[in-house]
Every structure is written in structure tokens, then in C-alpha cells.
Amino acid sequence: MESTKNNFREPIVCVLGHVDHGKTTLLDDIRGTAVARKESGGITQKIGATDIDRKTLQNEIKVYFSKMPVMIPGLLFIDTPGHVAFSNMRARGGALADIAILVIDINEGLKPQTIESIDILKKFKTPFIIAANKIDLIPYFVSKKDKPFYEVLKVQRDEYKNELDNRIYKIINQLYVQGISSDRYDHITDFGKTFAIVPISAKMNIGIPDILMVLTGLAQKFLENDIKFESNGSRGSVIEVKKEESLGTTLDTILYQGTLSRGDSIALNTSSGPQVTKIKAILINSSKRGTIEKVMVSAAAGIRILITDKMDVTPGTSVIRLDDNREAIFQELIKESQPNIKLSEMGVMVKAEALGSLEAIAYELEQNKISIKEVQIGDITKKDIINVSTLNDPLEHIIVGFNVGISSDARDAIQYNDIKVITGDVIYSLIDETGKWLESRKREIEEAKKNKKPVPSKFIIMPDYIFRAAKPVIVGIKVLSGRVKVGDKLITSNNKYAGTIKSLRDGDINKPFADIGSEIACAIEGVILNRHIFPDESIYVDIPESVAKELKDQEISPDIRETLDEIIKIKRKENQFWGF
Numbered sequence: 001m002e003s004t005k006n007n008f009r010e011p012i013v014c015v016l017g018h019v020d021h022g023k024t025t026l027l028d029d030i031r032g033t034a035v036a037r038k039e040s041g042g043i044t045q046k047i048g049a050t051d052i053d054r055k056t057l058q059n060e061i062k063v064y065f066s067k068m069p070v071m072i073p074g075l076l077f078i079d080t081p082g083h084v085a086f087s088n089m090r091a092r093g094g095a096l097a098d099i100a101i102l103v104i105d106i107n108e109g110l111k112p113q114t115i116e117s118i119d120i121l122k123k124f125k126t127p128f129i130i131a132a133n134k135i136d137l138i139p140y141f142v143s144k145k146d147k148p149f150y151e152v153l154k155v156q157r158d159e160y161k162n163e164l165d166n167r168i169y170k171i172i173n174q175l176y177v178q179g180i181s182s183d184r185y186d187h188i189t190d191f192g193k194t195f196a197i198v199p200i201s202a203k204m205n206i207g208i209p210d211i212l213m214v215l216t217g218l219a220q221k222f223l224e225n226d227i228k229f230e231s232n233g234s235r236g237s238v239i240e241v242k243k244e245e246s247l248g249t250t251l252d253t254i255l256y257q258g259t260l261s262r263g264d265s266i267a268l269n270t271s272s273g274p275q276v277t278k279i280k281a282i283l284i285n286s287s288k289r290g291t292i293e294k295v296m297v298s299a300a301a302g303i304r305i306l307i308t309d310k311m312d313v314t315p316g317t318s319v320i321r322l323d324d325n326r327e328a329i330f331q332e333l334i335k336e337s338q339p340n341i342k343l344s345e346m347g348v349m350v351k352a353e354a355l356g357s358l359e360a361i362a363y364e365l366e367q368n369k370i371s372i373k374e375v376q377i378g379d380i381t382k383k384d385i386i387n388v389s390t391l392n393d394p395l396e397h398i399i400v401g402f403n404v405g406i407s408s409d410a411r412d413a414i415q416y417n418d419i420k421v422i423t424g425d426v427i428y429s430l431i432d433e434t435g436k437w438l439e440s441r442k443r444e445i446e447e448a449k450k451n452k453k454p455v456p457s458k459f460i461i462m463p464d465y466i467f468r469a470a471k472p473v474i475v476g477i478k479v480l481s482g483r484v485k486v487g488d489k490l491i492t493s494n495n496k497y498a499g500t501i502k503s504l505r506d507g508d509i510n511k512p513f514a515d516i517g518s519e520i521a522c523a524i525e526g527v528i529l530n531r532h533i534f535p536d537e538s539i540y541v542d543i544p545e546s547v548a549k550e551l552k553d554q555e556i557s558p559d560i561r562e563t564l565d566e567i568i569k570i571k572r573k574e575n576q577f578w579g580f
Contacts (some may be wrong), residue, residue, distance in 0.1 A: 008050065009229045010076040010300045012096060012256060014086045016121070017103030018111035018449065019426060022133040023081035025202035028105055030211070034242055048252045049302025050077040057216055058294065064148045064209045072219050072227070075212070076300045077256065080239070083117040084403070084427065086126075088356030089237045090336070091256055095124035096237045098226050099215060106132040106167045106199065110174040112428035116364055118178050123363060127222060129196045129214050132171060136201040149199050149207040168197060185214050191221065198444050229299065234258030234321035236303075240266070248280070249306040253319055260321060261296040262307070263448060267329050268307075269317035271378075276322060276334040281306040289404040291329050310480040314377060316354030339375055346396060347371030348434065349388055351380055353371045353403040361402045366429050370438065380421060382409040389417035395441055400434050402427065449514060454489070454543045456564040457482025462519070465537040472502050472525035473533070478518070481559035482541065485513040489542040490524065490533075495570050498539050499527035516559055540567055548579040 015023045031050045053074040061068050078085060078097065088097035102117055104110065121128050135141070135149075138380040139216050140160035144152045154160070168184055175182045177197070185196035196214050200207030221229065236255040243249050251268075260266070264279045282294045296304050305319065319337055339355060341362040349373055350365065352358035358375055365372055373396060376384075379403050388399055393552075401423040406414075414421055420437050424430050458480045465476025477484075490498035502523040504511040514520045527533050540563070548571075551564055571578040 003307060007229055008073055008224075008227050009256070010074040011072060011082075011098040011223055011227050012049075012076050012078065012254065012300050013215060014078045014089070014097035014100045014126075015081040015103060016083045016086055016100055016117035016128075017081070018105070018113035018117075018132075020106075020129075021103045021105040021108070021111070021114070022202040023103045024133060025083060026133065026200070026211075027077060027079060027099070029205050031079075032205075034517070048079055049254060049300075050079055050506040051075075051301070052077070052174075052212070057212060060209055061213045061216065064151070065213045068213055068217065070216055072216060075215060075219075076254075076302070079302070082525075083113070083120045084357045084360055084425075085239070086117075086338060086356075087120060087123075087222050087360035088354045089239060089254055090318070090356055091235070091237060096124050096254060096256055097126055098223050099218060100126050100128035100214075101131050102128050103131045103133050103202075104171060105134050106164075106171065107134055107137055109171055110178070112432075115178065116427055117306070118175075118180065119363070119367065122179075125477055127218065129198060129218070130175070130210070131173070131200045131207070132168060132197050133209060135164060135199045135201050135206065135215070136204050138167065143204070144206070146205045148209040150210070152206050153199075157451050165201065168199065172196065184564065186211065192374055193217060230257050232258070233323070234260055234264075234299075236260070236305075236319045238313060238315050238317055241315050243310075243550075247306055249307050249313065250283075251307065251313060253303050253305050253317060255297060255299045255303055257299045258321065259296055259298045260303070262296060265322040266305075266418070267320045267322050267326070267333060268306075268311065269314045269333045269337045271312040271314065273337075274330045275311055276308075276326075277307040277309040277311060279305055280308045300402040314355060316356040316358075319498070328482055331442070339370060341375050342366060342373040344373060345373070346393055347373035348396065348438075349374045349376075349384065349399045351376050351378060351384070351399065351401045351404050353377065357402055361427050361430065364427050365400075365434070368431050370431070370434060372460040379405040379407055380410050381407050382413045385410050385417055385419060385421075389413075389419050394418075394445060395438060397435070398422065398437060400430055402430060451485060453484045453547055454485070454541050456543055456548075456560050456567055457484045457488075457516075458520075458538055458563050458566070459484055460538060461529075461535045462535065465521070465534065466529065467521070470527075470528040472523045473527060473529045474521065474523050475501065475529065477514075477520060477522045478539070479514050479516050479520070481516050483513050483515050484522075484541055486511075491540050491542045491567075491570070492533065493538050493540070493570060495574060498533050499524040525531070540570070543567060545571075545578055552579070 015027055017023050054070055058070045086097055140157050142155050144155055172182050180195055182195040182197050185198050188194045198207055198210045198214055235257040238251050238253050240252040262279055265287040267274055267276050282297055283291050284294055285291055339358055341462040361462055362372055399421045403425050422433050459477045462476045462478055468474040486501055488501045492498045502525045504514050505521040568579045
């Protein structure tokens with residue numbers, strides 16, 4: 001591999017992991033590397049990314065790992081952590097990041113977002129290392145700051161080392177369950193087969209040289225073909241779109257291939273399809289002078305592009321420098337703008353702020369066996385509320401929104417329509433809440449069905465609670481099985497008509513039904529007490545033969561099953577094939 005930046009660009013690094021496991025603190029450590037080492041100009045805080053150049057990498061790694069040569073031009077760290085940011089940054093339909101850091105709290109192990117991140121990394125086939133964070137919280141820790149892991153380990157007691165090993169082994173086992181073979185980085189002989197675990201403390205700036213060394217080594221050994229600098233065809237990925245009154249429309253972009261210059265014509269994906277505009281200005285952040293304008297930039301870089309036209313640019317899609325292949329570029333943008341999501345005839349509606357995050361949440365919904373009917377990019381609107389509320393299946397009356405807002409008229413529409421809107425910025429929480437709502441809604445629907453259909457049930461009239469003998473009979477009953485409801489037709493054990501339940505009353509409160517064990521006042525019309533029905537006699541809810549057939553193959557409670565069998569026996573006294 002050549003050492004010149006003309007041949008290779010910086011590998012792009014993304015940081016993922018569970019909430020509060022230290023992703024942002026680790027990025028802060030990496031950003032401060034050159035400052036801590038007092039290297040001049042070694043680190044540049046660019047738009048959306050932190051660029052650590054080759055000289056800084058050499059100096060940082062050489063101090064602690066003298067045998068490690070640095071041949072790549074540097075490392076470009078994406079400043080927004082999380083697997084959603086990872087998914088939103090796309091290169092030709094795949095992941096933009098060349099390599100990732102998966103941050104795991106060594107004391108907590110794998111959590112829901114950790115597993116989500118692993119799933120996303122597997123989906124995009126992105127190599128990664130594991131940063132086992134918060135090693136300073138392990139018992140018996142001897143404090144030592146701003147050092148590589150191996151130096152910190154030297155001063156620790158045996159009790160600490162044993163506990164550290166135990167916690168790393170636990171993570172190794174948890175990762176193995178996820179199909180990941182891993183080990184502590186200094187124990188690995190073949191990095192092509194084993195994922196490296198680097199123990200760190202982001203809070204105490206421990207292990208950062210180790211992280212940089214392992215990333216550099218992996219990039220030089222395994223990413224040579226992925227990070228070749230290509231001057232033909234310039235492409236970037238739009239992370240965020242901003243509309244500023246003083247500037248106009250700006251695009252926070254990671255340039256991952258070629259070069260871009262002021263005045264270049266570029267093609268972009270918008271809400272109305274591919275469009276062409278010109279670059280009015282290119283802005284970067286300088287650690288010394290703040291935001292400055294550049295005439296030209298080369299990959300890889302985090303930049304802010306100011307465009308000449310007002311456009312509704314789609315985040316998470318590409319910006320491509322226009323050349324003679326305009327039609328081919330437009331076709332590429334059109335293909336890229338189509339979400340790679342499996343849709344079903346029935347399911348939930350999903351909205352997200354960008355194409356990548358839309359695919360990320362759809363992927364997790366699919367993993368959790370939640371079907372998706374429709375997907376869209378953008379905020380939740382009144383039209384969305386109305387469309388979902390008119391669907392026939394009540395299980396489809398739900399919109400899941402990730403990193404999106406709700407318009408004011410949509411909020412008003414929610415109040416007058418029976419739909420559920422779930423929004424948030426943590427995928428696993430959204431998935432969990434969506435699953436719980438669907439289960440709850442299913443139970444409600446089943447309950448409603450149960451209340452519409454007669455349930456195999458049995459009750460007796462309590463002799464001490466007889467209030468009226470006819471027109472209608474009013475008595476106290478005890479429900480022995482199932483659920484008796486207002487409107488149920490009744491039969492005796494001889495299959496004789498035993499009246500119809502007119503009302504159920506518990507004290508001063510009318511009840512639509514009464515379940516097993518209930519003692520309740522019941523009005524029965526169409527019969528006379530002690531002529532058609534009698535106290536202490538078993539009275540059954542009459543059920544149609546179709547209901548009996550349906551219930552035979554369903555899971556029902558033992559008391560209902562027993563009563564169903566009794567009713568079938570009663571019916572078969574007159575029709576031996578009833579219920580078959």
C-alpha cells in the first residue's frame with residue numbers, strides 16, 4: 001500500500017452502541033487526541049466529521065506501539081454516533097462507513113441498542129471493533145488517566161485483572177450468541193476471523209491509542225480495496241439538510257469519493273425526484289479559524305455545501321457531481337431513493353426523517369415480526385392521520401415515527417380519530433412500544449369478539465335471591481363458568497328454551513356481562529320462574545353450532561371447555577352429529 005493521500009483516502013469510521021454506554025464521550029476523546037498530544041494542525045473539526053491526519057496517527061501510535069507503521073492518510077470519524085446515523089450515511093445503496101466502533105459498557109454487557117447495532121453492521125457487512133468501556137468502574141481499579149490500556153493494566157492488582165477478564169469473557173459469550181467471534185485485541189492472532197475487543201475508559205481517556213492502533217492496522221490490512229482514492233466520479237452522502245435565511249439551503253455532507261469544487265453542477269435527490277443545482281460555496285470547520293470557505297475539497301471529508309437553488313433535498317441520499325452521464329446519474333439517484341423495505345398488504349405505517357433511518361427501523365420491525373404497510377420520509381401530517389384512520393383493520397390504525405415531528409393540524413386530527421401515533425428517537429423503545437400497543441389492541445379486539453359471540457357459560461339461580469317470578473324474572477344468579485351477557489339466549493339441561501337475559505345489575509350499576517364467580521342480579525324475559533326455570537338448576541347460554549365448531553379447535557379456559565362439552569352433549573340428545 002502506498003502512503004500518499006493521492007492513492008488512498010481516509011477510512012470513514014462510525015461509532016455505534018447502546019444509549020449511555022459512552023459513544024459521545026469516546027468521540028470527545030478522539031477529537032481531543034491531537035490537543036492532548038499538543039500536535040499542531042493534526043486534527044481538524046470538520047462539518048459532521050473529525051479528521052485525524054496521518055502525522056497525528058503516527059505520533060499517537062508511535063509513542064506506545066513503535067512497531068506499528070502508519071500508511072493510510074488518516075482516519076475520518078463521523079461525529080454523530082449511533083446506528084441510525086450509520087444507516088443514514090449511504091454510499092451507492094450500502095453503508096458509507098468503512099469500519100465501525102461498537103461501544104459496550106463492560107459492566108452491563110449487550111443491551112437492546114447493542115444488538116440492533118450488531119444487526120445493522122451485519123446487514124451492511126461492515127467490519128467493526130468493540131470498545132469495552134468504563135473499565136474504571138470495575139472493583140479494585142487503580143486510577144491512571146490518559147494512557148493506553150496496556151500501560152494502565154500494568155499497575156492494576158490481580159483482583160482487578162481477574163474481574164476484568166471475567167467481564168470480558170461475559171461479553172465474548174454474549175457476542176458469540178449473536179454470531180460474533182471475539183477476544184481481547186492483544187490476545188488475537190488472526191484479526192480476519194476474530195473481532196477485537198479494546199478495553200477503554202472514555203471518561204478517563206484510557207485506551208484511545210489502542211483504538212487508533214487497531215483501527216489503523218485493520219484498515220491497512222483489510223480495507224485496501226475499499227479506500228482507494230477515485231478521482232473519476234465525485235460522490236457524497238447528505239447527512240442533514242438545513243434551510244437558513246442568511247445562507248439558503250445547506251447540505252451537511254460526507255464526501256467519500258473524488259473532489260468537489262465551488263461552481264460544480266451536482267445532482268441530488270429531492271421530494272420531487274432527482275434535480276440539478278450548483279455549488280455556491282463549500283464550508284469546513286477549522287480548529288483555528290472556525291467555519292471557513294474552501295474552493296475545493298477531496299475525499300474523505302465532512303463539508304457543508306451551500307447550493308444555489310431552493311430544493312427539498314432528501315437526507316440520507318447522495319450528492320453526485322454531474323458529468324456527461326446525466327441520465328445514468330439520475331437513474332442511480334432514482335434507484336437509491338427507493339427504500340429497500342419489504343411491505344405487506346396489512347401492517348403499520350412508518351415515517352422517518354431520512355431514507356437510511358427509515359430502512360433501519362423497518363429492518364428492526366421486520367426482525368420483531370411486525371408487518372409494514374407503508375413507509376414515507378418526512379413529518380407526520382393530517383393526511384397521514386386521515387388515511388390511516390380510514391383503514392378497515394383496527395390493527396392498522398397506527399403510525400410509527402422515527403426522528404420526525406407532528407404537524408399542528410395532524411395533532412388536532414389525532415384527537416378526533418381512533419389511531420395511535422408513536423414517535424421517538426430510540427429505535428428499540430419505538431419497537432417495544434409498538435409491539436405492546438399491537439398486543440393490547442389484539443386483546444381488545446378479541447374481547448370485543450367474545451362480547452359479540454355467545455360464550456359457553458353456565459349459571460344457577462340462587463334460591464335466597466328471588467325478586468320477581470315473571471315479566472321479567474328477576475333473580476340473583478351465580479355464574480359457574482364462562483361469561484353471561486345481556487342478550488344471551490338460554491337453555492336448560494334438557495335443551496328447552498330458558499329465556500333471554502334482559503339485564504345484569506350489580507347494585508346500582510348495569511353491567512354488560514358477568515364472568516365466572518360473579519354473583520349478580522339478572523332479569524330474564526320470556527319465561528316464568530318455577531314453571532320453565534327453577535332455582536339451583538343449571539341454566540346454559542345457548543350457542544349456535546357454528547360457534548361450537550369454531551371453539552373446538554381454539555385455546556379456551558378449562559371452565560369454558562367443560563361447559564362447551566356439556567352443551568354439545570345436551571344438543572346431541574336430539575341431533576347426534578351436532579357440533580361435528
